[in-house]
Amino acid sequence: MSRIINSGLEELSATLHKMGELAYHTVLAALRECVENRDAYNEIREMSEALVSMADHVEDRAFELIARFQPVASDLRTIKSYMKIAYDFARFGRYALDMSYANQKFGGIRNCEAWIISHVKDMGEKTLSMIRLSIDSLRSHDSQLAEKVTQMEEEVDKMYFDFLDKLIERADITTRCMVSSVLIVRYLERIADHATYICESIIYIATGKKVILR
Amino acid sequence: MNHYKFRLVKDRVAFLLVHLSLTLALIPLFSVLYEVVQKGISTITIDFFISPTPTVGEKGGGAANAIQGTLITIGLASLIGIPIGLMSGVFLSEYSEHRLSIIVRFFNDVLSGIPSIIIGVFAYALIVRSIGFSVIAAAFALAIIMIPIVTRTTEEALKLVPMSIREAAIALGVPRWKTVVTIVLRSAKKAVVTGMLLSIARIAGESAPVLVTMGYWRWWFAGLDRPAANLALNVFVFAMSPFESWIALAWGSALVLILLVLGINFAVRIFTRERY
Amino acid sequence: MAPKFEIEDLNAWFGTKHVLKNINMKIEENAVTAIIGPSGCGKTTFIRCLNRMHEITPGARASGKVLFNGLDIYGDGVDPVMIRRKIGMVFQKPNPFPMMSIYDNVAAGLKLNGVKNKKIIDAAVRRSLELANLWDEVKNDLNKSGASLSGGQQQRLCIARALAVEPEVLLMDEPCSALDPIATAKIEALIRKLAENYTVVIVTHNMQQAARVSDYTAFLYLGELMEYGPTKQIFENPKHELTEKYITGKFG
Numbered sequence: 001m002s003r004i005i006n007s008g009l010e011e012l013s014a015t016l017h018k019m020g021e022l023a024y025h026t027v028l029a030a031l032r033e034c035v036e037n038r039d040a041y042n043e044i045r046e047m048s049e050a051l052v053s054m055a056d057h058v059e060d061r062a063f064e065l066i067a068r069f070q071p072v073a074s075d076l077r078t079i080k081s082y083m084k085i086a087y088d089f090a091r092f093g094r095y096a097l098d099m100s101y102a103n104q105k106f107g108g109i110r111n112c113e114a115w116i117i118s119h120v121k122d123m124g125e126k127t128l129s130m131i132r133l134s135i136d137s138l139r140s141h142d143s144q145l146a147e148k149v150t151q152m153e154e155e156v157d158k159m160y161f162d163f164l165d166k167l168i169e170r171a172d173i174t175t176r177c178m179v180s181s182v183l184i185v186r187y188l189e190r191i192a193d194h195a196t197y198i199c200e201s202i203i204y205i206a207t208g209k210k211v212i213l214r
Numbered sequence: 215m216n217h218y219k220f221r222l223v224k225d226r227v228a229f230l231l232v233h234l235s236l237t238l239a240l241i242p243l244f245s246v247l248y249e250v251v252q253k254g255i256s257t258i259t260i261d262f263f264i265s266p267t268p269t270v271g272e273k274g275g276g277a278a279n280a281i282q283g284t285l286i287t288i289g290l291a292s293l294i295g296i297p298i299g300l301m302s303g304v305f306l307s308e309y310s311e312h313r314l315s316i317i318v319r320f321f322n323d324v325l326s327g328i329p330s331i332i333i334g335v336f337a338y339a340l341i342v343r344s345i346g347f348s349v350i351a352a353a354f355a356l357a358i359i360m361i362p363i364v365t366r367t368t369e370e371a372l373k374l375v376p377m378s379i380r381e382a383a384i385a386l387g388v389p390r391w392k393t394v395v396t397i398v399l400r401s402a403k404k405a406v407v408t409g410m411l412l413s414i415a416r417i418a419g420e421s422a423p424v425l426v427t428m429g430y431w432r433w434w435f436a437g438l439d440r441p442a443a444n445l446a447l448n449v450f451v452f453a454m455s456p457f458e459s460w461i462a463l464a465w466g467s468a469l470v471l472i473l474l475v476l477g478i479n480f481a482v483r484i485f486t487r488e489r490y
Numbered sequence: 491m492a493p494k495f496e497i498e499d500l501n502a503w504f505g506t507k508h509v510l511k512n513i514n515m516k517i518e519e520n521a522v523t524a525i526i527g528p529s530g531c532g533k534t535t536f537i538r539c540l541n542r543m544h545e546i547t548p549g550a551r552a553s554g555k556v557l558f559n560g561l562d563i564y565g566d567g568v569d570p571v572m573i574r575r576k577i578g579m580v581f582q583k584p585n586p587f588p589m590m591s592i593y594d595n596v597a598a599g600l601k602l603n604g605v606k607n608k609k610i611i612d613a614a615v616r617r618s619l620e621l622a623n624l625w626d627e628v629k630n631d632l633n634k635s636g637a638s639l640s641g642g643q644q645q646r647l648c649i650a651r652a653l654a655v656e657p658e659v660l661l662m663d664e665p666c667s668a669l670d671p672i673a674t675a676k677i678e679a680l681i682r683k684l685a686e687n688y689t690v691v692i693v694t695h696n697m698q699q700a701a702r703v704s705d706y707t708a709f710l711y712l713g714e715l716m717e718y719g720p721t722k723q724i725f726e727n728p729k730h731e732l733t734e735k736y737i738t739g740k741f742g
Binding site: 002003004005007063064067068069070 | 675678679682698701702703721722725726
């Protein structure tokens, strides 16, 4: 039997998938801006703003579903988690914008040492694949991906701290490179955290258990 | 505990009283049945159903003419009484907001309380005096007895059909008269037909109004404007006759009459059995 | 899109009791409009005014205009019977015709309105039962009594019966109040499906039901229309203090 609430849930889920793709492309654009020589600030700002308004929409719709359809059990968990996930996706956009801002304001890392660029690139790719994983598990509501995420999150964390250690050891880095790169890896680390939160939410939808993967 | 025992005793006493009353009520019924069957069964031969009333001293003979006359009279009475009663019942139930309905209901109640002999006399004054003793006159009197019964049972039966059924039909765009004729009457069909059959059973045994309107006739049916033989009158006339064979015929007629009424009651039972 | 109903200064009485007072509202086409309000506020009377069922109760009368597709159904020379064929109704308690099979129940409206072609009736019965999500459950028992179905099935049978005469509007008077939650959920899903092609007006004393099934909600109180608007707005951000109190359960 098709239930009345289903159409609302499906709409929310569709919006979330759109947000996921958009968030992925926003972060991708910010990373490209970091390592390639191009200015994407306005583009990223637009995408980030779109993500925020979509998150607002998800929240509105979620409240409407709660007010009108008295969701219980998995329906209720789904709606609650969708609201959180929408916020996480909006955060991706916000951090991407912050990365772009670091590029604009502090000159970025384009002219820094090659190892810095390559480190940021590696970490960025890892983070992007985490975003992809979170989008995929949202599509399939697959809680099995959780372990993989935990592992990737640990890797990103390690990359983050290794990078900081290296920076401290090296004395030949310009302040400009230092500030820009620290900010950028910091944002990437935060993005990885939010991708993990998304997976936690998906496990909560699927099993009802609240887990902490970090 | 004492209270409980006391209540138990009261319960037993009430139970016994109820059953005692039931037995008392059944005694006359069964003794009548027993008497009639015992005395009448010997007359019930094939001859009884194919031969008319014997002349005095004649051997054999039967009540075939009386059965024929009774059926024709009842049939004609039903043809007059049932449609009028049915329509009056529909009117009282479906148009109860109509001012006339109070008057109709009142006179219907009065009519059902009038002794049947008075109705017979009325038919005598109205019909017998112009066309003579006849089946028509008797059927007319019997129809008048039927009308209040059919009216009342139809009204009650239709009132039992929930308003929501009528509304469902009206909301489908069915005109009101059609709703009554198709949906409401159909829903109450069993109870309505039961009422009709019971009214027929009631007039089948009427003797007084028949006596005043049709008189006695011991030949075959000879036309609606002539009298016809009648089972109830057979009982009345033959039972008081001095001839052995005629008295036997009276018992036989009584038995057939009882079987007829019983048969109608069974028909009612079968008809009202749940179809679904 | 023009509204299906435009109601102007509708008043209704039972005898001397004034039960609807100056109702003005528009009902949108192909949408579900819910009428909510405390008992005795005139919800049922209101929808019964929309297909002229109100007046069949002795002593009941109505005044004002109810424009249906632009035509005043209370205008001179308008035949209420024709109005009721266009505006179907489903009642509080399932009321299939007794002594009639499932098939005959659905066919009743057509047959009584003079349709004789068996093929047309067969097709209409099937179409209506399918539309009412009942076909699969009864297709092998079409000759069984309508009364042999469960309460929820009976109510869907009544919906099929109303749909068989191809109305444009379906009025529903607390259609789920006699049903269990599962049967209720089925009817609610059905109402949403019907809203694709029909205008549905539903009276309900269950506010959550109004929230679930309707696109627009009207709140009636003591015969007056207190608030009317999109359901989302009524339930998330009512304008009128009484609506707020009623839907939050502070009175009613």
